[in-house]
Amino acid sequence: MTTVLLVDDEKLILRSLEKTLLRAGFDVVTASDCKSGSETFAQNSGSIDIAVLDLNMPSFDGMPKTGAGLDLLANLKEQKSSLPVVILTAYDEVTKAKDAVAGGASAFFVKGREQGLVELIEKILNV
């Protein structure tokens, strides 16, 4: 079973995405900020196959931060460099997409188009 780590501070988005992914047959573990996302990954690093991270959410100090998802991306890559990561954002912003790729993200996904998120995850993982 493929396990997805989903991190987003918007609880309705988190839950709705979780349900969509569960329905598609994935296992989902969730967190609502960088700190809990990092900890959740550390605890489940053996089973998590891919991470989907919100771009803007509370950073490691608990304060909301633009681009905090990139901090968590770096943190997860330190823990497991081969981990595929998808950055999820409400902003359709090229600079941030480039930053994400430079940080090792496999994809940059703009919220509102996530009907394709399941297919994207399957494509990245070749499942």
Added chain:
Amino acid sequence: MTNNTHSERHVTLLKAAARAAKNFTTILDPYELLQRTVDIICDEFGFYYAGVFFLDDAKQYAVLKAGRGAPGREMINAGHKLAVGGNSMIGASIANRQGRIALDVGTEAVFFENPHLPNTRSEMALPLIVGEDVIGALTVQSTEEAAFHDDDIAALQTMADQLAIAVQNSNLHRQAERRSRLLKAANRVGREVTSILDLEQLLTQTVNIICESYGLYYAGIFLVDRAGEYAVLRSGYGKAGRAMVADGHKLKIGTESMIGACIAMSEARIALDVGEERVHFKNPHLPHTRSEMALPLIYGGKVLGAVTIQSSEERAFSEDDITTLLTMAEHLAVAINNARLIEELKEAHDEILRNKVFEALTTASTEAIHWIGNKTLPISLTVARLREEIATGDLDVASLQEDLEMIAESATQIIQVKEQLIGAVREQRPRSVLLADVLKTAAHQRQFSDEALKVNIDSAAAYVIADSTQLARAIGNILQNAAEAGAKSVKVTSRLTEERGVLEIDIEDDGSGMEENVMQKAWSPFFSTRGVDHHGLGLPAAMHVVSQAQGRIALVSEKGKGTTVAMFLPRGYSNNEPVETGDAKTVVLIDDNDDWANLLANLLKDSNVKLTQTTDLKNLPAADLILVDEHITALSLTDVLSVISSAGLASKTVILTAAINPERVTQFLRGGMKDVTVKPYTGGEVSELLK
């Protein structure tokens, strides 16, 4: 002629010479001097004609400048001049620096052939000498044969010498007077132009002032272009000037034009259309120019441009004038530099403003996009999943219920935004409202404790022109922000500012404060540092309310120290108009003994209404009308309304509030209350209430 007769004539001549000399040495105006000299000489001596010649600049010709009567005027108009050292008496007297006589008598009779002076029979020519210089010559002519003797020359030469001195004095006087006039004009230009700070206005007015002050034909101001290649005409006097500016008239900096050379060499230039070496003035817009001067505009060692000043008179400018006019140009250069600095500052300010507005709009739109995306996403996502589940027939009631809740919650959040941005109700027009009362209402609505609020309202700043409902909302948002920033206390002060009719309300908290970057985004809708449950609309909404009240709002914050929000609003006034009462003669007010209760008591004190204020629900006195403050610190409104309803007093009860809300109005009216309305703050409003 006998010796005696000769001597008498000589004495008469000497006396006449003395009188003539005395007369013209008192005349300072050069034009008058020359005209009157020829008349005085003719009148005193009984001569037929007298004329004064001056040497031209090249000292080649003696040019007639004044002549007796019609013949004199005709010859001047004809440009009568005689070559120095030529065959003429005048030419010879100048060349030899000696007086000469010609007589139409005897064997050496001279033939006088001047057609303007047909009756001349004797002539004497006397050089006009000042120091070492011959400046011209005087001719005197008689209709008598042999009117002059050689020894008369000395007597008349003395008069001619006096005339030469008078001419020199007159010239000096004229120069002094002219210089004084130029200095005055330069001062006027300096004084008037340095106070103008708008560049276009400065240049336009300066050419007008120059032409009017100096009485000149034309003035124009050229400024060096950015490349330093051309002097561009920025302002010109009159129609000609406007036409040339419209044509984009410009001159290359260099030696091809006076202006170009003046700028290239950083020095004044003069061109005069006189003498034998005439300067050809070609500008078709300025056909009457006969003299031109170009003055550089120098500030801090840099040539900013040049002024051209032009006269329709020949020889209008001398080298001496340059000094005076340069002073004017210096003033002008300072003024231009100041105006340019102001212009540059304004441009820089506009640029900053543009960037700030762009930044603010970007931040606002980014936050809005983010917010909208996050709030609508659960709806679209859930709907997509539901459709799929329905299509596959794979329905789970519990999951379905959860999905519906998610959709409902997202929708609620979106609706809340409308409520926060627009608010509930607007009054028709702003009015004078009691700030203390609005503040108390705002604090009460947001459950902000009275102990944490320190209020200091200057009596002159007690009233503010605003919509009390909206102002309560704005202040409430600020108090809520303070509470969420962990403030232990909030200090509210209100005082008059130096700006007429404006008061400043400062709301200062000791909460966590903000970083500089957060502070800059604080006014952007949807920006919040407090997580997804906050919409970031408190401050933008407060700004909206204050702007609508014709006020402005500012924010100062320091991380770790707290935040101060300053609202600048129009000052309101209590008014003492008498209260007109209606049927209600006894009124009970259920309220704390607060600022508004005191105001109401004060407004009613001279009326025939008996007002009783109480919070003792057990002992409510009988009354025609019961007024209830919606926000009472000492009592719960629910208890108050319950007692009133139980006592059957609801139909006599009016609920008053600083911040009205349609839901509560409906609720109270359905509870049987007589009315719900905004609190009155003036005598007129109390009269309205009691009707």
